[in-house]
Amino acid sequence: MCGIAGIIGASHFKENMQKMLESMGHRGPDHSAIYKSKNCILGHNRLSIIDLSEDANQPFIDPTGRYHLVFNGEIYNYKELREEIGNRYQFRTSSDTEVLLASYIIYGKDCLEKLNGMFAFAIWDQDKKKVFAARDRFGVKPFYYSHNQGSFIFCSEIKAIHTIVNKVVNETAWANYFSYGSYGMPEETFYSNISQLPGGYFLEYQEGSLQKYCWYNFEKRIKDGASDSGSEAEIKNNYLNLLEDAIKLRFRADVQVGFNLSGGVDSSLLLALVNHLHPNHNIRAYTFYTGDERYDELPWVEQMIANTGNPLEMVRLNSAEVPQLAEIISDYQDEPFGGIPTLAYSKIFRQASEDGMKVLLDGQGMDEQWAGYDYYSSNTNNLIQGVGKESAFKPEVLSRDFGELGKQPQYPEPFSSRVQNLQYRDLFYTKLPRTLRFNDRVSMAASTELREPFLDYRLVEFAFGLPENMKIRGGVHKFLLREIVKEFVPFEVAEAPKRPLQTPQREWLGSELVPFVEQSLQDLKECRYAIWFDFDLMEREWKSYRKNEKGHSFFLWQWINTALLLKNYQ
Incomplete structure (x- = not known):
């Protein structure tokens, strides 16, 4: 996990890149370096996870000196890819970074289809004076850019661009946030002169021309893959096999791995499978609480821990901490974030970092693929879980001119199923994108890497494509997943309802x-x-x-x- 940055085109000084890297030094405290040529400056802050040697530092250059890579994320299937590449590339390291660059050199843009991971990267082709950049399927890792006055500037965090580009708020995005709870469309940010590359897209920049392309066509993959999935027993077995493989891949690290644990079905299943697959690791689990039994998930967490025996670190958030912590986390987030639960979550990563933990696993992504939110079976179009009929917003306090800038966001509906269209919205436009942003910032603020096994694209596609009665049955959400969970966790945890509120x-x-x-x-x-x-x-x-x-x-x-x-x- 790292921070990447680049300035292409118009003249800039190396000092500009140094400012960008310093602003997001928390993303990679283990090493920082800059590459500079006449047309390009690349910068990288490294958090060492795989191949801890200096040879794997970035910007990473291929043996010919033509290609220069800056990369944030993990390619989980890098060992398999390296074996596939064979002797077509002469490897100098054991890093996934070099496998990524080799894959691009050999396969071109088609390498993206081969990657199983979370990533945002850019490759500078010194011969063609061209940048190729891409983001993973669901946008787990960030990629922001500013394109004007003959230059292309990109980085992992908005604040880095703001060290050399003026801050200009996007008033429409802010008005939509206040009126509809929108955190922006896939290419938008809350700043009008800064955009983001959507998840599942790549771009090419050459001689002032910027072109963007969608490389991950989720809708087509779901429709092409639609078929009889077999009996419930076969579906459960197939999904469980995929899930176990996803977890195994995400345990690849040359540092210690820990675990975020809530009392929910998803993280409980993940912890149970982690222990099943790695019985000798005694993985340390982390959870937060506030001391308010109406919201704390400790009873369910403690039931799980009693069942698995993992060491548990309980991190408490007190109300007195909120003002200062909110200011700190706002600086890291750059844009609006979810609320006090995000502050509580941030304390987990800080504690893990103090304990020497560099990687934490998390159960994010199940609700979107298995239709876990209450509004999937209601007639509302809520973007917030647990709201009911009550409005979460107060657009009436906006001035008339500003309020009129807000427009109800419209989301594509590519499927015939209402539930699938809501799942699709949440995966690519609302729930998941904003949660991934919140989580990336609070984890990287503590220089820790967050991995989400449930966002393995194979799992998402498999569950998303299942018939609706496999996801919601008899008013029970994530029905078939709960049936899988019962084999691994206590009954009370498997049957526990979705709890949208985690702090008072x-x-x-x-x-x-x-x-x-x-x-x-x-x-x-x-x-x-x-x-x-x-x-x-x-x-x-x-x-x-x-x-x-x-x-x-x-x-x-x-x-x-x-x-x-x-x-x-x-």
Whole structure:
């Protein structure tokens, strides 16, 4: 896991690249280096995970000196790819980095179809003066860029571009965030002069021309693969075989591997299988709690640990920590993020880092592939789990001109099934992209790598393509997955319902954190973007929230998060 950066085209100094790398030094504290030629500057911060030797440092150059690679992520099937390549390339390291470069040299852009991993990378062809860059299928690893004035600038985090490019907010993205809870479309960011390469896309940049292409056609793969999947027993067996292989691949590391554990079905299954496949590793598990039994998942976590015997590190978040931690994490995120649960989650990675842990596994991705959210079986189009009929947003507090910029996001519906269209939306436009961004930033803030075995594309495609009654049956979501889980975890865990709320955010914001909320509202009033809001209405909503029974608190978090991100903009 690393941080990558590049400046192609217009003249820039090496000092510019140094600023970019320093701004995201947390992504790779083990080594930092720069490559510079007349037309190209590449930079890399390395977090060493596979092949810890200096020979695997980046920017990585092929033996001929023609190709220069900067790469963030992991190619989990690199050993198989290396064997396939054979003697067509003379390897100097045992790294997945070199396998990636060799694959591109031999297969060109078709190498992407061979990769099983999470990645964002760029390859500079010195002969053609051309950049080839790509992002993994689901966009686990970030790739941001700015293209103007004859230059192409890319990096792993927005803040790095902002060291040499002015900050210009994307008011439409912000208006959609306040009105509809949107975190942007796949190419958008909250800054109008910075874009992101969507997951499953590659780009080519040469002589001022930028071209983007979709290399992962998920819709076509699902439709082409549609067939009778066999009996339920066969489906369970086939899925379990794929899952075990996905976990084995993601255990490839030359450093210690740990585990994030919640009390949910997904992470419980993952922990059980990890122990089944690696019985002698005694993997350390991490979980967070707040001391509020209405939200903490400790009862389920402790049941799992009693069953598996793994050492458990319980990381507590107190309300008093929230103001300072929220400011710190906002700086790492660059864009709005989910709320106090993200702050709690960030403490896990900080603790793991202090324990010398460089890699953590996580159970992200099951709900999207197995239709785990409550709204899959309701008539709502909610983007937030557990909201019910209550609105999570307060667009009425926006000024008229600013509010009119917001437009209801429209998402493609390529499938005949309503449930599959919602799953597709969540995989590529809403739930998963924003969660992956939140998680990438909080893990890398602590210089730790996060791996999600359930996002192996083979698993996602297999489960997504199953008939609806395999996913939702008798009002039970993730039905067949729960049947698989029962073979490995305690019954109470396998049958546990989806719990959308993991911290007492709404209670804290209306009690212990009142001074923090009020200071945030004051910061909004004093910032450059105060014209976005009607503060009389905002104050009325705030007073109503404090006085009445606490409802949904997401709109409050939106205001707080915005104050943290924009209060210093001039």
